[in-house]
Amino acid sequence: MLKDANPMKNAETHAGEALRGLLEKIPILQVKGIDTEAVSSDWAPDLIVQLLVDGRPHQLVCEYKSNGQPRYARSALLELLNYVAHRAPRATPVFIAPYISPAVRQLCEEKGVGYLDLAGNARIAFGGVFIERMVADKPAAQQRELKSLFRPKSAQVLRAMLREPGRAWRVTELSETSGVSLGHVSNVRTGLIDREWAHTSGDGLVLSAPNALLDAWRDSYTTPTGERLGFYTPLHGSTLETAARSALRADSGPGRAAFASFSAAQWLSPYARTGTHYFFADDEGLRKLQAALKLSPSSKGENVIITVPKDSGLLADTVEPAPGAVCTSPVQTYLDLSIAGERGAEAADHLRQERLSWPQ
Template sequence: MLKEPNLMKQVEVRAGDALQRLLRNIPILQIEGIETEAVSGDWEPDLIARLLVDGRQHLLICAYKSNGQPRYARSALLELRNYVAQRAPLATPVFIAPYISPAVRQLCEDKGVGYLDLEGNARIAFGGVFIERMVTDKPAAEQRELKSLFRPKSAQVLRAMLREPGRAWRVTELSEISGVSLGHVSNVRTGLIDREWARVSDDGLVLSKPDALLDAWRDSYTAPPGERLRLYTPLHGSAFEDSARGALCAEDGPGHAVFASFSAAHWLAPYGRTGTHYFFADEEGLRTLQAALKLTPASKGENVVVIVPKDLGLLADTIEPAPGAICTSAVQTYLDLSIAGERGAEAAEHLRLQRLSWPQ
């Protein structure tokens, strides 16, 4: 059985309890004991589960990490496999962490290592035993970490990197180009490396999995907070287009406004027209649009939507695919389309294929 708690680390107690709860529900299993190895100079497993399976002995060799991100999981899997190969070739290696993401679960399967997290996700197979459980919700801590990585200041760093995904970045360079403090850039750097979305080269930080980064950003993305105005313009066709482009590229104006969402996608990767035009603008940019497009408030029947975002960094990350057609970047346009309903999701995937495809 488990050793007394005062002889084990608290985390090992939790890991051992979770493993015991999982195993004791398997009818053909009998748990003889779950114990820790004595600390030594060499690597040792955190837990060893001694089992009887239909009367035959079997060992689970377990490593626990307090952080289950790929960066830490990969080293634990290597240590587990080496230990089993050298010391217990018939045993089953098992990786345990507070939370194990789908990417790390796949890594465990690829390496032939079982896994268990304290949220309830598990996959352990040996002999005639196969255990698999999946929990759909991410733990609150994981959700907070991801949201932190995609908050406005962090997003400024990510957008800079995704504009040049093959470039190696020094922290100071990212700080200067994104307008974000060195400390904040360092936090983003750590988050990317931990998830293996980026790697460190001799020349700096390089995105290694931009697609995985963009997938995670899309999945946690919500509409930027700010004022959303529903307006009506009497202008149509070329008259609207000419007036809008003139307003967006007005160099003598103090404000900023850009095509966004479906309207930006029209210039970046045309997919299908919509009857509504979309813009991001600051307060001065809004006034410029109101004058140029003859905008009036509309309680219904609007054909223009202007969002005045709290995050003005959105107005700095732009692209100009045609003179005066100043648009949110391909990444930002993709994110906004991804939450714009079924048609938006289709337009987002079209945009991604056209503008956001990177070598694997």
């Protein structure tokens, strides 16, 4: 039973109940009690589970964290392992959190620590007992938290960092470069550090896992919000290319536009041509492209797709591999290709190998 003399916080109570519910489903296990350690100056686990395993006593020592991100999980695992090594060598350490990501689950397995999250994922092994349960969906709160890291304002910070993944950034520098407020940059900084995608050095914030960051961004990426317009152009080949580059040049007048998706990839890392040409543009940039490419609206047979995105940062994050060939950045092009069907995924993989390869 949970000791009434030292009641746990609500979250820890739920953790104890979830653990009990999991263990009681195993026929050879009998839960004799779930106790909390008395408060002391020394570190102690939040829960100690007294078990009978087919009649033999066994202990689980458990640490609960309200945040299961790698930054917090790693310290909890170290404390658990230290406690077991010095005070309960025959016990099994278990990490508990509201949600434990696949990366943290792998870390637990590598360290020999069991885990349980309140979403239903679990892996606990000791003696002849092996419990493993996987839940397909992330909790809604976790999905919202991750998506917030890739929303337009945050994405401007991430794109700046991924352009120079080895650079150490001060918060003020990131704010100035990305055009995002100091407070928002600080939130992104916290999110990156919590997931161990970045770390702090004496010189500032440095990406430590750009590949993991880009993987997570790709997996949660959706089509940018905005107006998607289909047109037909009678221009082809080098004539179309020359006209487009003339319209995209910075000195061609007000308005911004850029090659995007497959069209940007042809300049950044050629892989497979398509019969359709893709652009991002603001309203003035759209008018320039309409005039330069002799575009006419088309509900069928469109060969030019122009997206006018709500996120102006997409048009600020561009590269120019050749005069006038203004393209969405390699990161943005990769993300757009990744959701463009099977051929897009193949082109995205090629682009990543050529332009977005960083040391693991």
